């Protein structure tokens with residue numbers, strides 16, 4: 562199962578909104594096949610593993626991170642009948658499929674065909690890998706990752722919100738690898754005004770181009786911002802409470818309810834869920850970061866810490882993260898800490914994410 566999990570993780574960024582799945586086939590104590598779900602709409606892990614078998618899989622054990630599928634109204638044929646046809650004797654499963662069309666039915670069909678099924682093996686780790694899939698299918702909202710960089714003296718920008726390059730080149734590469742594996746990237750209007758970001762993945766192999774999102778209750782985004790100027794080529798979504806927004810090419814406005822004079826963040830997430838956004842990366846300043854944390858809406862936090870202090874007064878200071886780190890690693894001269902929110906409804910295990918180890 563450990564190996565199946567590693568295989569599954571290769572699908573991050575390629576398979577969403579599907580779950581990541583890995584499969585290992587064992588016969589007489591030897592691995593005879595390996596596979597994972599490689600791309601949305603393409604073959605699942607089990608047929609890929611069976612196609613790779615170096616021996617006839619009849620009588621073998623299939624170890625799969627997710628319950629094999631049995632429903633037919635989808636792009637690929639169901640996996641349960643193909644496991645039965647191949648003569649697999651035993652199936653070991655990480656977690657059942659939360660999809661109500663499958664949820665236990667795959668296991669029941671395997672057992673009805675005389676196949677031994679052992680389920681919930683490394684269950685928490687398997688579910689943690691697919692936390693974004695659980696967020697969308699069970700809670701109709703994206704998985705939320707906050708990511709920020711802070712200086713050695715805990716600052717996120719310069720005095721009076723002037724832009725500062727805090728992270729080094731290795732951290733920047735990591736940030737772009739991360740961007741190209743998520744479905745949407747959001748910033749506040751304050752960060753648009755301060756930093757004028759593009760929010761595109763650059764200088765890394767492009768897996769997917771995330772949707773660019775601005776959280777802007779009072780529509781303070783300037784029309785001259787790079788995000789707006791480039792929206793024609795790569796769309797931008799602005800969440801706002803302002804009615805009758807301007808007609809900016811490539812920009813979609815989402816009328817959003819208010820909460821305490823700001824955007825109601827739960828409504829924002831719900832709306833992104835209807836757009837099938839599985840994984841939302843937020844690159845917040847300190848106030849937006851605190852708002853997500855205080856409302857228990859951050860599932861995961863990545864903090865890049867630079868060893869260099871800024872020594873500035875009246876500069877935005879990073880919030881403290883109140884959870885234990887799941888991972889700390891070097892990124893060039895910086896360090897990366899990954900924190901999983903144990904109070905999140907999609908927290909299953911304090912297991913470091915595969916993409917934090919890229």
Ligand SMILES: NC(=O)c1ccc[n+]([C@@H]2O[C@H](COP(=O)([O-])OP(=O)(O)OC[C@H]3O[C@@H](n4cnc5c(N)ncnc54)[C@H](OP(=O)(O)O)[C@@H]3O)[C@@H](O)[C@H]2O)c1
Nearest residue numbers: 709710717718722749751755778823845846847848849852
């Ligand atoms: N180091 C980094 O990784 C990093 C990343 C991003 C930004 N920054 C820096 O951070 C600075 C900007 O920080 P900031 O604190 O001004 O901006 P911010 O934290 O990005 O955003 C502040 C905005 O968030 C919204 N907000 C605040 N509380 C909210 C709540 N409870 N619910 C919903 N929305 C809420 C408000 O916008 P509305 O008025 O629209 O409600 C508020 O103006 C800049 O210097 C920028 O360079 C650094």
Ligand SMILES: [Zn+2]
Nearest residue numbers: 605630639640
């Ligand atoms: Zn399947």
